[in-house]
Amino acid sequence: MQEINRRYLYFSLGFISILVFIVSLFLFFIYRDSRFSGQNAVIIDYPTNDAYVSKVFCDRGISHGNTATRIAIKILRWFNIQPKFGEFELPNNVSLIEALRILDAGKNIIHKITIPEGFSVMQVMKRIEKNEHLQGEITEVPKEGMMLPDTYVFKYPTTKQEIINRSQEALKKFIAQEWPKRSSNCIAKTPYEALILASIVEKETFSEREAVAGVYSHRLKIGMRLQADPTVIYGIKKGDKFGRNLKYADLKIDNPYNTYRNEGLPPTPIANPGRACILAALHPEETENLFFVYDRSVSHHVFSKTYKEHKQHIARIRKKKLSEIK
16 A cells, blocks of 8 residues: 555656646746847738747747747647737847737737828829838829828738828818818819819928918919919929929920919829818918019018019019019
8 A cells, every 4th residue: 555655656746747847848948038139020910820820930030949839829829828910029039928928919010101291193102112011012093182191100911002092081081171161262163173272382382371372372363374383393294303493495395284384273283282281272361462482581482462573572582683583
């Protein structure tokens, strides 16, 4: 009887020792530092099964031994530590259990892309194409002026086309909200005309938007040509970088965007206008001014009712004789 008890005791102690050894080995395996360098984020795609997550971890140096890692992930699932789908930032030398806890929390990396006010569709497409965090291809390029400039946040795996679609939807929503509130002196007959005018204001100025919109609106009301340099530039480059100063000869080029030769608004927007310029087009300043010129010395525009006054302002700003101003 004593011999049986002694054998049972030895067996129990041996079993416990083996169990302690296995548990200690497991804890060492999941808690030890890895050789992972967090310079790049870790992306977990579908399906987030044990074999796939184990392969990603082993490939990235977070863990060692595919089979052992797969078993460890399966065991940790029993403790409700579940790898989630997405893109995650992991610290250098992260342990296996710490990495799985970060994936379990589901806190994906947030990326941003900014569409600046006044960018043409061509410029926006180039920026989106260069963004390394956006997926897929651009399948449908929007029309000029139909994207709302803003900073858009996104997570993996957002596509390039999704950002384009979001910016278009944001513009539609903003216009639908603001168009019914337009002022009685708004010259635009349709929301699209308002966008065209807003795009000209956007490319013309970064300040006093309502006053500049008021000048263009007044010109349209009296049948005067807009004579807006940015429309001429767009007619030449179609939204690409111009790279030089506008010349007098450019004003004679015959195309639909040359508002020195054609009356009324150009056929389309010439850029993507921001909210401030859209609102300026919808709520232009009530004015009799027909001309304006930017004065760098005072950091604002100088407005005039007559061309004679306008020439006087230009001569003063450029420090030239009045006879030298055409």
